[in-house]
Amino acid sequence: MVEMGEEIIVLDEVYKLFGPQPRGRAFDLARSGMGKNRLQAMTGHVLGLNNVSFSVKKGEIFVVMGLSGSGKSTAIRTVNKLFDITHGAVNVDGTDVQQLEGTSLQAFRRQYMGMVFQHFALFPHRKVIDNVSYGLKVQGVARQAREDAAMRSLALVGLDTYAQSFPSELSGGMQQRVGLARALASDPDILLMDEAFSALDPLIRRQMQDEMMEIQGELHKTILFITHDLNEALRIGDRVCIMKDGAVVQIGTPEEILTQPATGYVAEFVQDVDQGRVIQVHEVMQEPAPLSRDTPLKDALDRSAERSGAFVLDSNGAPTHLFTIEDGVRAASMGSTDLKSALRTDFERCAPTDCLNTVYAYAGRGLPIAVCDESGVLVGNLDPRHIMEEMGRVEHLIDQFEREVFM
Ligand SMILES: Nc1ncnc2c1ncn2[C@@H]1O[C@H](COP(=O)(O)OP(=O)(O)OP(=O)(O)O)[C@@H](O)[C@H]1O
Numbered sequence: 491m492v493e494m495g496e497e498i499i500v501l502d503e504v505y506k507l508f509g510p511q512p513r514g515r516a517f518d519l520a521r522s523g524m525g526k527n528r529l530q531a532m533t534g535h536v537l538g539l540n541n542v543s544f545s546v547k548k549g550e551i552f553v554v555m556g557l558s559g560s561g562k563s564t565a566i567r568t569v570n571k572l573f574d575i576t577h578g579a580v581n582v583d584g585t586d587v588q589q590l591e592g593t594s595l596q597a598f599r600r601q602y603m604g605m606v607f608q609h610f611a612l613f614p615h616r617k618v619i620d621n622v623s624y625g626l627k628v629q630g631v632a633r634q635a636r637e638d639a640a641m642r643s644l645a646l647v648g649l650d651t652y653a654q655s656f657p658s659e660l661s662g663g664m665q666q667r668v669g670l671a672r673a674l675a676s677d678p679d680i681l682l683m684d685e686a687f688s689a690l691d692p693l694i695r696r697q698m699q700d701e702m703m704e705i706q707g708e709l710h711k712t713i714l715f716i717t718h719d720l721n722e723a724l725r726i727g728d729r730v731c732i733m734k735d736g737a738v739v740q741i742g743t744p745e746e747i748l749t750q751p752a753t754g755y756v757a758e759f760v761q762d763v764d765q766g767r768v769i770q771v772h773e774v775m776q777e778p779a780p781l782s783r784d785t786p787l788k789d790a791l792d793r794s795a796e797r798s799g800a801f802v803l804d805s806n807g808a809p810t811h812l813f814t815i816e817d818g819v820r821a822a823s824m825g826s827t828d829l830k831s832a833l834r835t836d837f838e839r840c841a842p843t844d845c846l847n848t849v850y851a852y853a854g855r856g857l858p859i860a861v862c863d864e865s866g867v868l869v870g871n872l873d874p875r876h877i878m879e880e881m882g883r884v885e886h887l888i889d890q891f892e893r894e895v896f897m
């Protein structure tokens with residue numbers, strides 16, 4: 491049994507050369523540091539993976555990102571041994587995958603891995619439920635048990651009512667959800683997803699990303715996710731690995747990639763990304779300092795001096811009113827001593843995991859935003875100035891990198 495956070499997929503100094511003699515002189519040249527383009531020109535061999543090492547921790551979404559041809563699919567295919575490697579090792583939960591053959595390889599794939607690809611590859615003449623349960627059927631699982639499993643995973647992706655439909659009766663996004671349900675049906679520890687959402691239009695794609703993250707919150711699979719889209723990578727990845735010409739350029743959390751791009755190559759990608767999308771509210775919010783309704787106005791003003799406002803809570807800890815310094819000063823200047831005369835109810839709420847750009851519009855009102863957990867309890871105070879500062883800080887960092895890297 492692996493512990494949460496333990497490394498479950500490990501690639502160690504993996505080389506993959508394509509060509510007639512992958513282990514000959516071409517490999518020696520690659521080993522001694524020759525890059526992909528030169529190697530191809532000199533030897534006619536393609537350097538698919540160039541000394542790739544990374545490890546994926548149990549329960550995380552690890553995203554491999556890079557341009558077309560950078561080696562992403564090659565990397566993911568070493569994990570289930572769709573490809574043999576030229577050199578190095580690929581280890582999954584303690585098993586040296588590359589040593590597996592025949593039935594033990596099949597059993598291993600079945601036990602550990604679900605796969606979702608860009609082209610959903612559903613059987614057109616089979617109903618949705620039969621597509622989803624197909625893998626289980628091949629494994630010899632009895633009809634009732636496999637249909638139950640298929641219905642459970644269809645429910646996870648919100649398509650249980652379409653079990654009896656044919657794929658052609660579903661939209662592209664729905665077909666891709668069937669693909670995901672199929673991968674989930676055998677309850678594998680690991681999901682391998684290669685450009686799983688890339689064929690979908692942007693809106694559907696975002697929905698799929700959200701849905702996948704929701705499912706992940708419930709099931710805690712380990713997900714190795716491939717994409718050529720940095721926005722997608724930063725949005726869904728716990729960590730992101732950026733590849734170029736078969737080699738790893740940088741591995742880091744989305745915030746590390748954004749704020750500390752390792753090379754000009756990464757910085758160039760990062761320029762196009764909307765910063766607010768990856769910084770979450772909880773990274774910026776303050777501890778709440780709630781007031782009670784009968785606090786004298788003067789005390790409320792004193793206690794909130796350092797912040798732009800504070801919330802009044804109900805008996806469950808949910809915010810009911812907002813007090814701002816401005817409203818307080820105005821009420822006091824009109825002779826009031828009562829906090830109630832300076833309270834408003836037209837404030838905004840958000841969740842700690844919301845991204846800053848979703849609350850950006852609220853910030854424009856200049857009022858503090860109540861950060862609440864799922865049951866509505868106040869967990870933080872989001873100062874609109876901090877949202878602006880944070881977005882500005884990252885922009886500034888990016889500017890700096892651009893100057894350093896490109897000038
Ligand atoms: N079966 C193969 N035979 C020969 N060369 C291959 C083979 N598969 C991949 N390559 C080469 O290996 C390199 C990496 O390809 P790979 O498919 O891993 O790229 P990718 O990052 O997945 O790109 P894309 O975003 O287009 O899917 C490319 O230069 C490609 O031409």
Ligand SMILES: [Mg+2]
Binds near residue numbers: 562
């Ligand atoms: Mg690919």
